[in-house]
Amino acid sequence: xxxxxxxxxxxRRATLAFALVAALTLAFAIRSAMFALHWSDPARRDxxxxxxxxxxxxxxxxxLPPATMQAALGDFAMPDRRRTLNDIASDRxxxxxxxxxxxxxxxxxxxxxxxxxx
Amino acid sequence: xxxALADLVVHYGLWLILAATFLSCxxxxxxTSLIMLSAGAFSAGDDLNLYACAAVALIGAVxxxxxxxxxxxxxxxxxxxxHGKTAQxxxxxxEFTARHGGPxxxxxxxxxxxxxxxxxxxxxxxxxxxxxxxxFSLLGETVWxxxxxxxxxxxxxxxxxxxxxxxxxxxxxxxxxxTVLLGRWLWRQSAAHRTPGA
Numbered sequence: 001x002x003x004x005x006x007x008x009x010x011x012r013r014a015t016l017a018f019a020l021v022a023a024l025t026l027a028f029a030i031r032s033a034m035f036a037l038h039w040s041d042p043a044r045r046d047x048x049x050x051x052x053x054x055x056x057x058x059x060x061x062x063x064l065p066p067a068t069m070q071a072a073l074g075d076f077a078m079p080d081r082r083r084t085l086n087d088i089a090s091d092r093x094x095x096x097x098x099x100x101x102x103x104x105x106x107x108x109x110x111x112x113x114x115x116x117x118x
Numbered sequence: 119x120x121x122a123l124a125d126l127v128v129h130y131g132l133w134l135i136l137a138a139t140f141l142s143c144x145x146x147x148x149x150t151s152l153i154m155l156s157a158g159a160f161s162a163g164d165d166l167n168l169y170a171c172a173a174v175a176l177i178g179a180v181x182x183x184x185x186x187x188x189x190x191x192x193x194x195x196x197x198x199x200x201h202g203k204t205a206q207x208x209x210x211x212x213e214f215t216a217r218h219g220g221p222x223x224x225x226x227x228x229x230x231x232x233x234x235x236x237x238x239x240x241x242x243x244x245x246x247x248x249x250x251x252x253x254f255s256l257l258g259e260t261v262w263x264x265x266x267x268x269x270x271x272x273x274x275x276x277x278x279x280x281x282x283x284x285x286x287x288x289x290x291x292x293x294x295x296x297t298v299l300l301g302r303w304l305w306r307q308s309a310a311h312r313t314p315g316a
Contacts, residue, residue, distance in 0.1 A: 003308035011307055018300045025293030032286030039279045047275060052124040060163035061275035082128050082165050 158270020
């Protein structure tokens, strides 16, 4: 009797479990490889400004000088640590989407002042 | 998912990290790797302090490991009541832990991290020496924390992508261990059954 036939007859559950875990492992490996490939495409690397981000986080991620972030926040001083855009917008009573639009506009403006890449 | 979690990390900072690393060492399903990545990312923007995040994560993880080990040990006398084949298996598990336990504890902290909590219970239950367990737990958790908080810090502007890649990779690594162990067991079962000379 072949090994597989023997296992199938005597250890069916363990054999099925083995097949399942092997398939899952392969799926995880393929997924991580695909995401890593996707990520290596520079055109897709920009993340979006989102409500959970803080001004400091945005400034760091988009490599903005403090003045640019300050311009986007308008009259309000750069807040102390740990205030998200959502917090700031609700303090001001404005929709967070407006605040994000203002920040994105400042980012675009700032980037347009940088020397164009060859 | 990331949004709500990142929001929590901003507002509850170190306490959330401490609770998350502690609980995940006890097999409570908390998205600790995402929390550590976010903590690293917010540290990069100076919203949190990198060293404080790493220290708190390490404390939570080591305490969690100790708690898991202690719970396993408390149940150890239940294991002693086993007899027959089960007792043999437990004896073999004890022997295995005594021989290979340390590196197993170390690797299951970070490389095969989904297996970590169970290794804690098993190490406690099979009577692994406390000093040995603690040493390898500390070393392994240091790697785990450095890896995730460090990746969050280094790739703050790519947070979601890094989270996805690391999440899938750690799933693949843990799956590989189980596949290999199960495969080896099945192979032995079928080999033992083969008639000599076949």
